Amino acid sequence: MLRLNSADPTASQNAYARRPQPSSAAPPLVLQPMTSQFDVVIIGAGAAGLFCAGLAGQLGLKVLLLDHSDRVAEKIRISGGGHCNFTNLDTTASNFLGDNPHFCRSALSRYSPSDFVLLLQKHQIAYHEKHKGQLFCDRSAEDIIRMLLTECAVGGVTRWQPCAVTAIRIAASRHDGTSTGSYEIDSEHGTIRSAAVVVATGGLSIPKIGATDFGYRIARQFDLPIVALRPALVPLTFDAQAWAPFAELAGLSLPVQLETGTKKDKISFLEDLLFTHRGLSGPGVLQISSYWQPGTPVRINLTPQHDLVTLLSQAKASSRKLVANELAATLPSRLADAWVAQGPSLGHDWRRPINEASDKAVTALAERLRRWELTPNGTEGYAKAEVTAGGVDTRCLSSQTMESTQPGLYFVGEVVDITGWLGGYNFQWAWASGFACAQALAAKLLPARTTTASD
Numbered sequence: 001m002l003r004l005n006s007a008d009p010t011a012s013q014n015a016y017a018r019r020p021q022p023s024s025a026a027p028p029l030v031l032q033p034m035t036s037q038f039d040v041v042i043i044g045a046g047a048a049g050l051f052c053a054g055l056a057g058q059l060g061l062k063v064l065l066l067d068h069s070d071r072v073a074e075k076i077r078i079s080g081g082g083h084c085n086f087t088n089l090d091t092t093a094s095n096f097l098g099d100n101p102h103f104c105r106s107a108l109s110r111y112s113p114s115d116f117v118l119l120l121q122k123h124q125i126a127y128h129e130k131h132k133g134q135l136f137c138d139r140s141a142e143d144i145i146r147m148l149l150t151e152c153a154v155g156g157v158t159r160w161q162p163c164a165v166t167a168i169r170i171a172a173s174r175h176d177g178t179s180t181g182s183y184e185i186d187s188e189h190g191t192i193r194s195a196a197v198v199v200a201t202g203g204l205s206i207p208k209i210g211a212t213d214f215g216y217r218i219a220r221q222f223d224l225p226i227v228a229l230r231p232a233l234v235p236l237t238f239d240a241q242a243w244a245p246f247a248e249l250a251g252l253s254l255p256v257q258l259e260t261g262t263k264k265d266k267i268s269f270l271e272d273l274l275f276t277h278r279g280l281s282g283p284g285v286l287q288i289s290s291y292w293q294p295g296t297p298v299r300i301n302l303t304p305q306h307d308l309v310t311l312l313s314q315a316k317a318s319s320r321k322l323v324a325n326e327l328a329a330t331l332p333s334r335l336a337d338a339w340v341a342q343g344p345s346l347g348h349d350w351r352r353p354i355n356e357a358s359d360k361a362v363t364a365l366a367e368r369l370r371r372w373e374l375t376p377n378g379t380e381g382y383a384k385a386e387v388t389a390g391g392v393d394t395r396c397l398s399s400q401t402m403e404s405t406q407p408g409l410y411f412v413g414e415v416v417d418i419t420g421w422l423g424g425y426n427f428q429w430a431w432a433s434g435f436a437c438a439q440a441l442a443a444k445l446l447p448a449r450t451t452t453a454s455d
C-alpha cells in the first residue's frame, strides 16, 4: 500500500499521484491492501481534523489523518472571502447555539482565541481585526492551511488523501472474550486498526466541495443521537409573488436591526442586511437565520439609528418634499421609492408631498419601517449555508474530551451540535474542540502504550 507521510507539507496530497505511471507495455501496478496500525485515526482533514491531528502527533501519538477529498481544508480556503476569519477575540459560549450551548464552555476556556493567535505569530502569519473582534489573514486563507499542514508534519502525522472510508467497526474481541478496545476501519487504502477514531467530517453545507453526512452516519451506527440538522448562517427566501416588490432592490445593503423568536427566546442582531432576487442575505440575516424557526416571522427595523416618527413629523411641519424624498434622507433612495409604492396596497397614499400626508399615514409609514415583519418561506439550503446547525447530541459527548459514550470514538468540530455565530466563532470551535480531543487522546493512549510496551 502506498502512503503519503505529510512530512513535506507542500508534497502532493494525492498518494496515488506519486505512483510511477505504468507505460502501456508495463503490467499494471496492483496495490495490495494490508492492515496498518495507528494510535488514532482522524477522519476529515478540515479545520478541526488538521488541528487535532497536528497536536496529537506532537504529543507523541501515531496519527493517521484521512480525507475523501483530494484537497485539504476546502472550507478554510474559501472562508472569509479567501482571507479566513479564523477566530473572534470576543468568543464566549453565548456566541454559540445548540441544544446545550454550555457544552462548549470547557473546551473554549482551555483553548482561547489568543492561543490561536500565538500559533499564527509563531508561523509569522500577518492578520488584522476587521469588525467586532473578527480576525482575518492579511494575505490569504492559504496561510492557515499551510500552518496546519506544517504542524501536522512536525507531529509526524501520516495523511492519506483522497481516501474514502467504507466501514468502521469495533475490532473483534480477544480469545478470552475481553474487548480489544480498538477499531477497524476499512478504507480505500486498506484496513487500519487503531485505539481511537476521531470523526471530524464537518457538516452538510456546500456539498460540491466535499461535505457529506458521514459523521452523522457513524454516530447513528453506534446508537448516538443526532439533534435535527438544518442549514444555518444561510440566506432567507420568500414567496416569489410576495417578494416581487422587493426583488428589484437586489444588491442593496443597509444596516438594520433584526429580531426573531418570542419573549423567552427572542434574539436580535444589529448588522447589515442585503436584498437578493429571492430574499434577504447579508451578515444580519445570516445571524438571524441560525435562530429562525420555519413558519415564524422575522422582524426588521430598517432605520435603527433614527427616530423616524419624530423625523417625519418634523418634516411634515416644515417641508413640501415628496414623502419618498424625505425618506431618502435616512434610507437608500431605491428602498424609499419601493416602500412608498406599497402604500396603496396598505391603504395609505404615501406618494404625495409630506405636508399633505395625514398624521396617521406618516406614523404608519414610520412604524412599518421600524417593524417590518415578514415570514420567510425557507432558506437557500445547504448549497449556500455556511454551517449546519444540529449534529451529534452533546448529551452523549464529554465536554472535557469530546469522547462519546462509545469508548474510543470522538467527535470534533462542526459535526457536533454546536454552531457558532458568524464572525470566526465556528473556526474557534474547531480549534478548541480539536485541542480538547488531542489532549484527551494523549492522556488516555500514551500511558496505555507505555504499559503495553513494558508488558
Ligand SMILES: Cc1cc2nc3c(=O)[nH]c(=O)nc-3n(C[C@H](O)[C@H](O)[C@H](O)COP(=O)(O)OP(=O)(O)OC[C@H]3O[C@@H](n4cnc5c(N)ncnc54)[C@H](O)[C@@H]3O)c2cc1C
Binding pocket: 043, 044, 045, 046, 047, 048, 049, 066, 067, 068, 069, 072, 073, 074, 075, 076, 078, 079, 080, 081, 084, 085, 086, 087, 163, 164, 165, 200, 201, 202, 203, 205, 206, 209, 210, 211, 212, 213, 214, 385, 386, 387, 412, 413, 414, 415, 423, 424, 425, 426, 427, 428, 430
Ligand atoms: C463559504 C463558507 C465560509 C465560511 N467562513 C467562515 C469564517 O470566515 N469563519 C468561521 O469561523 N467559519 C467559517 N465557515 C464555517 C467553517 O468553515 C466551518 O465551521 C469549519 O470548517 C468546520 O470545521 P470542521 O473541521 O468541523 O469541518 P470541515 O472544515 O468542513 O472539514 C471536514 C472535512 O471532512 C471531510 N469529509 C467529509 N466527509 C468525509 C468522508 N465521508 N470521508 C472522509 N472525509 C470526509 C471533508 O472533505 C473536509 O475536508 C465558513 C463556511 C463556509 C461554507
